[in-house]
Amino acid sequence: MISLILITCEKESKGEAYQQISSVSHADSEGYLGDASCISCHESAYKTWRGSHHDKAMQMVADSTVLGDFNDVNVSIDGVGYTFFKNGGDFMIQVKELDDSEAEYKVAYVFGITPLQQYIVDFPDGKKQVLRVTWDTLENKWFHQYAGDKITITDWLHWTRGAQNWNTMCAECHSTNLKKNYLVEKDSFHTTYSSINVSCESCHGPGKKHVQWADSGQKEGEMHLVLGGDQQSQLNMCAPCHARRMKLTQNLIPGNLFEDQYLVQNISSEYYHLDGQILEEDYVYGSFLQSKMHTQGIKCGDCHNVHSNKLKLEGNKLCLQCHVPEKYDSNEHHFHEMNSESAKCINCHMTGRYYMGNDFRRDHSFRVPRPDQSLSYGTPNACNECHQDQSEEWAANWVEKWYGKERTPHFSDYLLLSNQNEISYEDRLKLNEFINDLNYPYIARSTVIGNLTFSGEDQIKSLLKALSDSSAVVRYHALMQFRGMAPQDRMTVAQKHLKDKMKLVRIGAAQLLIGFNGEGWSETDKLNLFKANEEFEQMLFANADFSTGRLQLGDYFMQNNDIKTAIKHYDKALEMDSLLFPVYTNLATAYSIDQNTEKAFETLNTWMDYQPDAGRPYYLRALLNFELGNGEIAVEDLKMAIDLDPQDIRSMYNLATFYYQIKDFESALKEANHALGIDPANPDIKYLKALVLKELGRIDEANAILNELESSQ
Numbered sequence: 166m167i168s169l170i171l172i173t174c175e176k177e178s179k180g181e182a183y184q185q186i187s188s189v190s191h192a193d194s195e196g197y198l199g200d201a202s203c204i205s206c207h208e209s210a211y212k213t214w215r216g217s218h219h220d221k222a223m224q225m226v227a228d229s230t231v232l233g234d235f236n237d238v239n240v241s242i243d244g245v246g247y248t249f250f251k252n253g254g255d256f257m258i259q260v261k262e263l264d265d266s267e268a269e270y271k272v273a274y275v276f277g278i279t280p281l282q283q284y285i286v287d288f289p290d291g292k293k294q295v296l297r298v299t300w301d302t303l304e305n306k307w308f309h310q311y312a313g314d315k316i317t318i319t320d321w322l323h324w325t326r327g328a329q330n331w332n333t334m335c336a337e338c339h340s341t342n343l344k345k346n347y348l349v350e351k352d353s354f355h356t357t358y359s360s361i362n363v364s365c366e367s368c369h370g371p372g373k374k375h376v377q378w379a380d381s382g383q384k385e386g387e388m389h390l391v392l393g394g395d396q397q398s399q400l401n402m403c404a405p406c407h408a409r410r411m412k413l414t415q416n417l418i419p420g421n422l423f424e425d426q427y428l429v430q431n432i433s434s435e436y437y438h439l440d441g442q443i444l445e446e447d448y449v450y451g452s453f454l455q456s457k458m459h460t461q462g463i464k465c466g467d468c469h470n471v472h473s474n475k476l477k478l479e480g481n482k483l484c485l486q487c488h489v490p491e492k493y494d495s496n497e498h499h500f501h502e503m504n505s506e507s508a509k510c511i512n513c514h515m516t517g518r519y520y521m522g523n524d525f526r527r528d529h530s531f532r533v534p535r536p537d538q539s540l541s542y543g544t545p546n547a548c549n550e551c552h553q554d555q556s557e558e559w560a561a562n563w564v565e566k567w568y569g570k571e572r573t574p575h576f577s578d579y580l581l582l583s584n585q586n587e588i589s590y591e592d593r594l595k596l597n598e599f600i601n602d603l604n605y606p607y608i609a610r611s612t613v614i615g616n617l618t619f620s621g622e623d624q625i626k627s628l629l630k631a632l633s634d635s636s637a638v639v640r641y642h643a644l645m646q647f648r649g650m651a652p653q654d655r656m657t658v659a660q661k662h663l664k665d666k667m668k669l670v671r672i673g674a675a676q677l678l679i680g681f682n683g684e685g686w687s688e689t690d691k692l693n694l695f696k697a698n699e700e701f702e703q704m705l706f707a708n709a710d711f712s713t714g715r716l717q718l719g720d721y722f723m724q725n726n727d728i729k730t731a732i733k734h735y736d737k738a739l740e741m742d743s744l745l746f747p748v749y750t751n752l753a754t755a756y757s758i759d760q761n762t763e764k765a766f767e768t769l770n771t772w773m774d775y776q777p778d779a780g781r782p783y784y785l786r787a788l789l790n791f792e793l794g795n796g797e798i799a800v801e802d803l804k805m806a807i808d809l810d811p812q813d814i815r816s817m818y819n820l821a822t823f824y825y826q827i828k829d830f831e832s833a834l835k836e837a838n839h840a841l842g843i844d845p846a847n848p849d850i851k852y853l854k855a856l857v858l859k860e861l862g863r864i865d866e867a868n869a870i871l872n873e874l875e876s877s878q
Contacts, residue, residue, distance in 0.1 A: 196371030197342045197359035203372060206379060207365070213472040219363035221278040222339040223285075226256055230275045232282045233300035233307065240298070242309045243316075247298050249307070258284070258296065262318050270296070274331075274361075276339065278302065280523050285331055290353035293331035297324040301523055310522045321712060321742035332356050333710045337417055338406035341367040344416055347710045352737065354710075368393070368402045368471075370419040391420030393471075399464045400450070403471075404429075408450035409436060412707045413668055413700070424637040425668040429454070431642070432580060432612040439584045440535070440544045440577035441609065443528045446520050454608040455530040455576065463487075484510040500567055513547045535577065536560035542581050576609035583616040593617075597627035600639070607636035614642045632658065637667035644673035656681065663693035668700055675701035679724040709734075712742035719751060728759045746776060753785055757792070765789055780810030787819065796823065814840040818850055825857055833857045848874055 204211050214220055224230040235249045235256050246261035256272040273293070276283035282300045285293050297316070301308050311322065322328045332354040337343045342359035359366065366372055374389035393399035401423050404410075410427040417426060429451055430436060436445040441455050453459050467486070470477055477483065481494050492498060493510070501507035513534055517527040534547040539557040548560035579599045582592055596617060600610045610631075619628045631643035644662060647655050655677040662674035675697040683691035705721055708714030715738035722731035735752040738745055749772035756765035766789065772782040787802035800823060806816040821836035837854040841847065851870050858867035 195342065195359075196373035197366050198372045198376065199360055199366075200364050202376055203365045210472050211365070213470065214365070217472065217474045218278065219367070219474060222276070222363045223361050224275050225361065226272045226275055226284075228254075231256055231272070232275070232278070232302055233284070234305070238307070240307045242298065242307065243312070243314060245298075245309075247307065256284075258286075258298070260296075260298075263315060264318060266318070276335070280525075281521060288325070290351070291332070291355055292353070293336075293356075294325055295329045295331055295335065297329065299522065303523065308522055312522060319743060321744060327710075327712055327741050330710075339363065342371070345710070349706060349709045352710075363406075366419070368419060393420075393464075393466070396459075396462045396464045399466060403465050404450040407448045409445075409447050410450075411704075413672060413704045415703065415707045422667070424670075428641065428669055429608065429638060431615055432608060433615075434584065438544050439542055439581050440538055441530055441580055442516070442532070442545060443518060443526075443530075446526075449526075449529045451608065452529040455606050456532075458529075458531050459606065481508075481510050500563075507551065512551070516545070516547045516550055532577070533573070533575070534560075534564065535572065535575075536564055537572065538577065538581060544577075544581070576605045579605070579613055580609055580616075583613040594623070597623060600627060601630050601634070603635065607634070607639050610634075611636065611639045611642040614639065614646060617646075619646050629658075632662070637665070637669045640665065640667075640670045641673040644670065644677060647677055652681075660686070660690060663690070663697045671697040672701045672704055679721065680726070712738045712745050712748075715741060716745065716748050716751070719748070719755070723751065723755060728755050731755050732759065744775060746772065746779070749782065750785060753782075753789075757789060762789060762793065778809055780806040780808075780813050780816070783809065784813065784816045784819075787816070791819075791823070796827075799823070812843055814844050814847065814850065817843075818847075818853065821850070821853055821857070825853065825860075828860075830857050830860045834861065848877075 200211065233249065235251050238247075238249045240247045240249070244263050248259040250257050250259070252271075257269055258272060259267065259269045261267045270286040272284045273287050274285040276285060276295065279302045282302055284296045284298075284300075286296065288294050297309055297311070298307055299310055300306075314322075316323050318325065320326065327333060332345055332347070336345060336356060336358070340358035340361055341364045344357045346355040346357065347353075348355065368391065369375075370389075370391040372390075378387070378389050391398070391402060393402045398420065401420055404423050405417050405427060408423075408427065409430040411430070412427060414426050423429070430447070432441045432451065432455070436447060437451075438444050441452075443452055465471065468477060468483055469475070478486070485494055488494075488510075494508075496503060496508075499508050499513065506512060511527060514531050515527040515529065517525050519525050535544070536546045536548050536557050538544050539546045539549065540561055546557070546560060548564070549555065549557055552560065576599075579596060582588065583596055588596070596613060599605060600614050602610070614628070614631060617624075619625055628643055628646055631639055634640050634643070640662070644658065647658050659674040659677040662670050663678075665671050665674065675694070678694060678698075681694075683694045686694070702721075705714070705718050709718055715734045719731045719734035719738065722728070722734065732752065732755045735748050735755060738748045739752070749768055753765045753768040753772075756762070756768060766786065769782045769786045769789070772779070776782070783802040783806035787799040787806065790796070790799035790802060800820065803816045803820045803823075807813050807820070810816075817836050817840035821833045821840065824830070824833035824836060834854065834857045837850055837857060840850045841854065844850065851874055855867040855870040855874075858864075858870070
């Protein structure tokens with residue numbers, strides 16, 4: 166097996182102290198010189214940037230930077246007690262948790278300026294934690310993010326745990342030249358940066374070579390500066406920090422291609438409404454990729470001053486830079502009173518939501534309101550967000566009255582369709598065409614690929630075509646659909662994409678080849694596999710400080726038959742987040758393979774304690790009991806699994822199989838019919854039913870099922 170990279174933390178001395186961020190040298194770190202080196206030539210840009218959200222992204226604690234009230238204030242929020250006070254020059258917070266434990270913390274850093282400011286404290290192992298209690302700079306009061314929730318100290322969302330860890334969740338986008346330096350084996354950090362905030366070099370790259378170029382008096386040639394003049398290069402500057410994404414590499418390199426550093430989050434129903442409107446935080450990029458603005462080459466800087474972070478114009482004037490006023494800023498277009506709130510472009514085309522408690526952010530997919538989709542699918546629309554006393558049907562009727570019955574084709578129609586449980590043959594043909602239609606946004610097409618399953622000639626043909634798409638994101642998600650296919654098919658597809666020009670796609674190809682060493686391949690192909698594996702492993706370890714990252718590492722080692730290492734990472738994932746339930750399935754399986762049935766049972770029982778209404782742990786415990794010959798106990802677990810999840814055909818199938826084996830054929834038939842009532846086309850259950858019918862002497866019925874199965878192959 167290829168040796169794993171980035172396990173260099175073993176070489177660190179156990180006695181080596183964590184290097185405090187404040188002690189890091191800011192001078193010439195990898196060519197980073199600091200803002201002072203920029204001012205003499207770029208004074209105007211510098212003055213515009215001063216005081217911006219980027220400038221104030223993170224600051225050392227001081228009387229001049231702390232906005233919250235620390236004048237011996239006592240507050241109780243969601244059952245947690247706080248006392249804010251000063252001890253000499255130190256800003257202190259005393260916290261009484263839900264379990265009545267108490268501790269005092271010294272604030273080390275402040276985070277942000279408006280509409281909220283957060284506070285960071287130092288923890289052991291180089292970890293820095295962001296307190297849940299937050300200062301509302303608009304209403305001048307303390308409040309809780311996740312207001313109303315009682316978050317226990319063992320919860321991943323608790324401020325002392327992973328969800329509020331600065332090193333993992335915040336640091337890369339709030340400081341310049343951030344090196345997270347996560348030590349995997351120790352679960353500790355040695356994080357450093359060049360500038361505490363988002364400085365000139367965060368976006369434009371290290372300035373040393375640029376300053377040397379400027380000092381040389383040259384007027385032409387390489388300026389050694391990331392400029393962001395066109396849309397793609399500007400997005401490469403902005404998107405890394407304004408996107409929900411997964412890291413592919415350890416450290417952000419300003420200006421590098423996004424898909425060589427990150428995988429953007431698809432339009433998943435976990436983060437977006439089914440039509441692509443914002444639901445959870447998406448940090449703008451995932452929405453913007455859906456928009457016609459993106460298709461037309463609009464840049465962030467066309468609307469936002471990139472140095473002050475403010476809008477370049479107010480109200481409809483911003484939109485009327487491009488959109489003809491007589492056509493769009495008119496009653497004939499929006500049918501509302503001129504110059505009213507309802508006549509503002511953004512209130513129809515950029516609806517918004519509050520995040521982090523009081524931070525209102527707008528949807529950058531710039532979409533036309535579709536109350537007709539709200540009627541059919543329950544998605545939100547701008548009309549009813551204002552007219553809350555009216556029905557969605559009322560809104561849909563007005564849209565039809567104003568604009569006619571026909572709606573312009575939109576990718577949301579396909580997103581909604583692909584999320585349905587049952588898709589007709591005709592609709593599936595439309596979806597097959599959609600994923601390869603370059604007139605639609607690639608993030609929407611890649612999402613639809615991920616929403617579907619692929620079998621049959623027409624579906625596989627459309628998937629193979631997607632492997633040659635111009636978008637690396639589409640190619641990657643098309644590759645992921647081959648994970649469940651035959652090994653030879655996976656190898657054939659992956660072999661070609663190991664040399665893709667984009668790192669994201671090469672990593673996808675490596676994921677299809679886990680456990681394969683290139684036997685029978687040419688030396689060139691073996692080298693491509695080796696390099697892609699290195700990039701894949703780098704991605705895994707770049708995310709190892711997340712509980713989900715540890716889950717992925719565990720899966721990786723499981724697939725490489727390194728069971729004990731897989732168990733180590735699964736255990737760490739649960740230590741980070743005991744409510745990450747997919748880990749329990751894999752950990753129990755790993756213990757079973759390792760012949761440690763006691764730990765396997767313990768894992769499943771713990772899962773049941775945390776999630777008593779889940780059927781799957783009972784199903785898995787039943788399989789363990791079957792392996793140990795405890796058939797009666799296993800049957801009770803299967804019955805419990807079915808009671809908890811009436812759609813659980815796996816448990817029904819296993820129960821029917823057990824009854825078949827002990828020759829209780831009537832019970833076996835009952836369970837098989839139960840399962841087929843939920844999944845009538847399931848070939849395994851049909852075959853089992855045929856076997857049961859034969860045993861019951863119902864030969865004609867059994868043969869009819871077998872003939873049907875044979876003809877469908």
